[in-house]
Amino acid sequence: MTSNDATTAGAEATFAGMWRDLAPVGRDGRSGGYQRFAWTREDHTLREWFASEAERRGLDLTVDRVGNQWAWWGDPDAALAAGRPGIATGSHLDSVPDGGAFDGPLGVVSAFASVDALRERGFEPDRPIAVVNFVDEEGARFGVACAGSRVLTGAMTADRARSLTDADGVSMAEALRAAGRDPEELGPDADNVRRVGTFVELHVEQGRHLSLPEVDQPVAVGSDIWPHGRWRLHTLGEANHAGTTRLADRDDAMLGFAAAVIAARRAAESHGCVATIGKVVVTPGGVNAIASEVTGWLDARGSDESAVRRVVADVTEVVEEFGGLVVEDSWTGTTPFDPGLARRIATRLGGIPVLGTGAGHDAGILANAGVPTAMLFVRNPTGISHSPEEFATSEDCLAGVAALTTVLLDLAGGAS
Numbered sequence: 001m002t003s004n005d006a007t008t009a010g011a012e013a014t015f016a017g018m019w020r021d022l023a024p025v026g027r028d029g030r031s032g033g034y035q036r037f038a039w040t041r042e043d044h045t046l047r048e049w050f051a052s053e054a055e056r057r058g059l060d061l062t063v064d065r066v067g068n069q070w071a072w073w074g075d076p077d078a079a080l081a082a083g084r085p086g087i088a089t090g091s092h093l094d095s096v097p098d099g100g101a102f103d104g105p106l107g108v109v110s111a112f113a114s115v116d117a118l119r120e121r122g123f124e125p126d127r128p129i130a131v132v133n134f135v136d137e138e139g140a141r142f143g144v145a146c147a148g149s150r151v152l153t154g155a156m157t158a159d160r161a162r163s164l165t166d167a168d169g170v171s172m173a174e175a176l177r178a179a180g181r182d183p184e185e186l187g188p189d190a191d192n193v194r195r196v197g198t199f200v201e202l203h204v205e206q207g208r209h210l211s212l213p214e215v216d217q218p219v220a221v222g223s224d225i226w227p228h229g230r231w232r233l234h235t236l237g238e239a240n241h242a243g244t245t246r247l248a249d250r251d252d253a254m255l256g257f258a259a260a261v262i263a264a265r266r267a268a269e270s271h272g273c274v275a276t277i278g279k280v281v282v283t284p285g286g287v288n289a290i291a292s293e294v295t296g297w298l299d300a301r302g303s304d305e306s307a308v309r310r311v312v313a314d315v316t317e318v319v320e321e322f323g324g325l326v327v328e329d330s331w332t333g334t335t336p337f338d339p340g341l342a343r344r345i346a347t348r349l350g351g352i353p354v355l356g357t358g359a360g361h362d363a364g365i366l367a368n369a370g371v372p373t374a375m376l377f378v379r380n381p382t383g384i385s386h387s388p389e390e391f392a393t394s395e396d397c398l399a400g401v402a403a404l405t406t407v408l409l410d411l412a413g414g415a416s
């Protein structure tokens with residue numbers, strides 16, 4: 001079967017309808033970007049939308065201890081007891097500040113549309129299927145990405161989550177209470193995780209690989225999430241007057257920092273990685289004052305752990321040459337998705353490309369928790385993500401729905 005065989009006119013129509021319904025929620029009329037942050041009014045609207053889509057299809061809506069929403073087709077507990085744990089598919093509905101329309105919602109809308117396509121074919125799954133909306137994936141409000149799946153699987157403690165604060169000093173516990181939830185309920189939810197025998201997340205591509213002329217495919221399957229980390233770079237100097245201090249007398253913290261920025265770019269190029277310094281704090285921070293201290297954050301990622309480590313080593317060498325210091329804030333090694341599952345999906349979909357990704361996802365958190373997990377990526381011709389420029393053609397979105405439908409047909413077994 002090719003992926004297109006799984007497309008149905010009904011699913012196309014429901015996809016378009018859901019996309020239209022979501023389009024205005026949290027949209028900034030000026031930039032065209034989205035402001036959809038966890039446990040805000042916009043998030044509430046999105047959660048209501050999810051619940052109504054579940055109800056419209058007669059799916060059983062459950063909300064776990066963290067607030068992630070699950071819409072089940074079939075009884076997950078009965079199936080689990082019978083040794084046939086369910087299949088979950090979906091993504092998230094929140095956004096980064098001024099985010100695009102596709103990162104997250106494409107996976108949720110495609111999941112509902114795939115359920116519609118399966119039903120239109122008269123498919124009766126052997127394993128129950130859930131559509132899931134993970135809460136707070138982007139971490140835009142409280143600073144920790146994938147908070148919903150992290151707390152769910154125990155990768156982040158409830159205490160830490162409750163104490164995270166947003167830019168206004170509102171804690172997650174307070175935000176939960178304001179949204180009508182009991183913050184004490186927050187915690188790992190093994191019963192809900194156990195129900196998920198397999199997780200498949202469909203996501204817009206966050207790069208241009210599928211658009212390369214030699215690739216030119218609408219859908220890929222994920223192999224792994226690249227190793228990635230964050231490091232704080234400090235360089236020190238002496239504050240002084242920008243007009244009266246002779247160049248020879250200066251101790252300018254910015255020079256060492258600037259050398260580190262250039263070194264990061266060079267190291268990333270020579271080791272085949274990516275490196276970004278997108279946030280800098282300068283002390284004292286005056287236009288007419290020599291910098292006494294610069295702190296910048298290096299984000300480095302690549303397909304190979306040792307290569308990423310070499311990038312950081314090269315940058316550290318330069319920072320230390322200038323008497324500065326590098327501190328590791330976080331490090332996550334390679335997160336492989338289930339290789340057998342990825343192979344099975346790639347084969348079922350006619351040998352589609354297999355791609356690693358430099359972006360984190362709930363799928364990575366579930367994979368790390370031991371859930372067999374796969375990802376599908378839908379071509380994004382702009383290659384841009386986390387921006388209003390993020391895009392996928394409706395043809396490619398429907399190719400994604402068709403691919404996901406084929407995958408669910410294969411994984412859920414049963415009759416069609």
Ligand SMILES: [Zn+2]
Nearest residue numbers: 103104137203
């Ligand atoms: Zn996402």
